[in-house]
Amino acid sequence: MHKQTFFVAVWLLANLVPVHAQPAGAAASIYTCTDARGRTITADRPIPDCIDREQRLLGPSGTTQRRIEPTYTARELAEREERDRQAQLLALREREERRRERALLVRYPNAKAHDRERTEALVQIDAVIHAAQKRLSELTEERKKVDDELEFYKNDVSKAPASVRRKIDDNTQSVAVQNRFIGEQQDEKRRVNARFDEERARLKPLWAASAP
Numbered sequence: 001m002h003k004q005t006f007f008v009a010v011w012l013l014a015n016l017v018p019v020h021a022q023p024a025g026a027a028a029s030i031y032t033c034t035d036a037r038g039r040t041i042t043a044d045r046p047i048p049d050c051i052d053r054e055q056r057l058l059g060p061s062g063t064t065q066r067r068i069e070p071t072y073t074a075r076e077l078a079e080r081e082e083r084d085r086q087a088q089l090l091a092l093r094e095r096e097e098r099r100r101e102r103a104l105l106v107r108y109p110n111a112k113a114h115d116r117e118r119t120e121a122l123v124q125i126d127a128v129i130h131a132a133q134k135r136l137s138e139l140t141e142e143r144k145k146v147d148d149e150l151e152f153y154k155n156d157v158s159k160a161p162a163s164v165r166r167k168i169d170d171n172t173q174s175v176a177v178q179n180r181f182i183g184e185q186q187d188e189k190r191r192v193n194a195r196f197d198e199e200r201a202r203l204k205p206l207w208a209a210s211a212p
Helices: 003-020 074-107 111-151 162-210
Strands: 030-034 040-043 055-058 064-068
Touching: 074 162, 111 162
Parallel strands: none
Antiparallel strands: 030 040, 030 055, 055 064
16 A cells, blocks of 8 residues: 555544444433323434423433423414413512502501501692682672662562572582582592502511511
8 A cells, every 4th residue: 555545544543433332331412302191202303292391401411401392283282372471460560569569668668657658648638628618608698689689679689680580690600619619628638548558458468568
């Protein structure tokens, strides 16, 4: 054999042997999964019986090299995406709820602070109601004066002059406005109390948890 050809053959042999000549009994990567009946299955390729569930590819040492996701139909994929979306929304709502609870606790560190703010809110509404009631009393006195004028016409509005009829109409409308306004403020008091009651129910366990 020509000397140069001999050296080329030796070099090829030396570089090919490590690639193709592996020790006998060397472990190969295997696929494993648990099927629908709870059986653990292993194979040297992806397992058809576990196409609807996760499979793991194990290395020679038995460690997981990678995980193979299940193969889904279009409907299953849509359902899975919807479940994921709902889970994300739930997690988002829970985070927002925790954020609101922290903000409430900062604003109302104890029951005394919460009661004080409720009282202040109600006092402001009561002041507005009191002003409206005072205006109603004034309108009542004004109506008495108009009624005194109307007696001259035997309490017959049709016989009263336009100025008297206008006073009666204005007074009636003003009374209706004030009564409606008072009713709205009473509704606002109920809303305020309901809000503070709801906050109180949420704050009680937070106060208990943050107590020394």
